Amino acid sequence: MSAQVTAKMYLKIWGWLAGLMLLGVLLSELPISKATVVLLVLGLSSVKAFLVVLYYMHLKFDRRLLALVLLAPVVLVLLAVGLLYSSTFVRL
Amino acid sequence: MSQAHAVAVPAHLAHPTATGIPNGKLGMWVFLASEVMFFTGLIGAYVVLRMGHPSWPGPEGHLSVPMGTINTLVLICSSTTIVLALAASQRGAMGAVRRWLLATVLLGSTFLVIKGFEYSVKFHHHIFPSTNVFWSCYFTLTGFHGLHVLGGIVFNLWVLGLTGRASVWASQSHRLELAGLYWHFVDIVWIFLFPLLYLL
Numbered sequence: 001m002s003a004q005v006t007a008k009m010y011l012k013i014w015g016w017l018a019g020l021m022l023l024g025v026l027l028s029e030l031p032i033s034k035a036t037v038v039l040l041v042l043g044l045s046s047v048k049a050f051l052v053v054l055y056y057m058h059l060k061f062d063r064r065l066l067a068l069v070l071l072a073p074v075v076l077v078l079l080a081v082g083l084l085y086s087s088t089f090v091r092l
Numbered sequence: 093m094s095q096a097h098a099v100a101v102p103a104h105l106a107h108p109t110a111t112g113i114p115n116g117k118l119g120m121w122v123f124l125a126s127e128v129m130f131f132t133g134l135i136g137a138y139v140v141l142r143m144g145h146p147s148w149p150g151p152e153g154h155l156s157v158p159m160g161t162i163n164t165l166v167l168i169c170s171s172t173t174i175v176l177a178l179a180a181s182q183r184g185a186m187g188a189v190r191r192w193l194l195a196t197v198l199l200g201s202t203f204l205v206i207k208g209f210e211y212s213v214k215f216h217h218h219i220f221p222s223t224n225v226f227w228s229c230y231f232t233l234t235g236f237h238g239l240h241v242l243g244g245i246v247f248n249l250w251v252l253g254l255t256g257r258a259s260v261w262a263s264q265s266h267r268l269e270l271a272g273l274y275w276h277f278v279d280i281v282w283i284f285l286f287p288l289l290y291l292l
Contacts, residue, residue: 007179014172021164021283025157028291041287049280056175056276063113069121073128080132084140 005055013055020044120270124277127240131281134236135288138229145225154219155230156210160290163206164282170199171279174248174272181268186255189268193252196275200245207238230289237281244278247271 024044028037054060059067109115177192214220214227221231251271254264 005179007176010172010175010179014168017168017171018165021161021168021286024287024291025161028287034292038292041291042284045284045287048283052171052276052280052283056171057273063111065111065113066118066121069118069125070128073125073132076129077132081136081139084136085143087140 005058005061009055013051016051017048020048114266116266116270117273120273124273127277131236134233135284138233138288141225141229154226155290157290159206159210160286163203164286166199166203166206167279167282170196170203171276173199174275178268178272181265186258186261190252190255193248193255193268197245197248197252200241200248200275204238204241204245207234233285233289237278237285240278240281244271244275247274 021044024041027040027044030037053070059070109118111118173192173195177189177196180186180188180192211231219227221228248271251267254260254267
C-alpha cells in the first residue's frame with residue numbers, strides 16, 4: 001500500500017480536497033441559479049468523496065470485492081434518493 | 093523440537109481468508125456500507141422535507157459559513173493526518189505514528205468543540221431542534237454526525253494506546269487501518285453535510 005501512495009501524494013490530495021472545498025464555498029456565493037449551484041456544489045462534494053475513497057481509503061489499490069461492497073449502498077442510495085425526489089412531484 | 097523464532101503474527105494474517113481480505117477490513121467496509129444507508133435515510137429525509145417546503149427557512153444568516161468552512165478544513169486535515177499515521181506505521185516509524193494519531197484526535201476534538209460552540213450560540217438565541225423543520229434537520233444530522241466523530245475519536249485513542257508497547261503493536265497494528273477507514277467515512281459524511289446545510 002505505501003509503495004503505491006507516498007506521503008507527497010497524500011498531501012497533494014489534501015490540497016485538492018481543501019481547494020475544491022473552498023471552490024464550493026465561492027460558487028455558492030455567486031449570483032447563479034439555485035439548480036446550477038446545487039449541481040456544481042454536490043458534484044464537487046462527490047469528487048472530494050471519490051478522492052478520499054480511492055486514495056485515503058486505498059480502494060484504488062485494494063481487491064475489487066471491497067469496491068463491490070461499497071457500490072451496493074451507492075446503487076441503493078441513488079435508487080432511494082431518486083424515488084424520494086420523484087415523490088416531491090406528487091401532491092396528495 | 094525446532095527452535096523457531098517467536099514472531100508475532102498479526103491476528104488478521106494468522107488465518108488466511110477465502111476472500112484474501114482480512115476479516116476486520118472486510119467487516120469494516122461492510123459496516124461502512126450500512127452507515128452509508130443510515131446517513132442516506134437522514135439526508136434523504138432532509139432533501140424531501142426541504143423540497144416540499146417552498147418557503148424553507150433557509151440557512152442564510154442563520155448558519156455561520158466561515159465556521160462551517162473551518163470545521164470542514166479541520167476534518168479534511170484530520171483525514172490526512174490519520175493516513176500519514178498509517179504510512180508511518182507501514183515503515184515502522186512508531187514515533188511518527190503516535191504524533192500523527194494524536195494530531196488526528198486533536199483535530200477531531202477541535203471539530204467537536206467548534207460544533208459545540210455553534211450549538212451553544214443557537215441555544216442562546218432560543219433556537220432548538222423543536223423550533224422548526226430546518227433546525228430539526230440541522231440538529232439531527234449534525235448531532236448524529238457528531239456522535240460518529242466522538243466514536244471515531246475514542247477508536248483513535250484506543251489505537252494510540254496500542255502503540256504503547258511494541259509487543260502489542262506487532263499483532264495489533266492492523267487496527268490503525270480500520271480506524272482510518274472509519275475516520276475517512278466520517279469525513280466523507282461531513283463533505284456532503286457541509287454544503288447541504290451551510291451552502292445550499
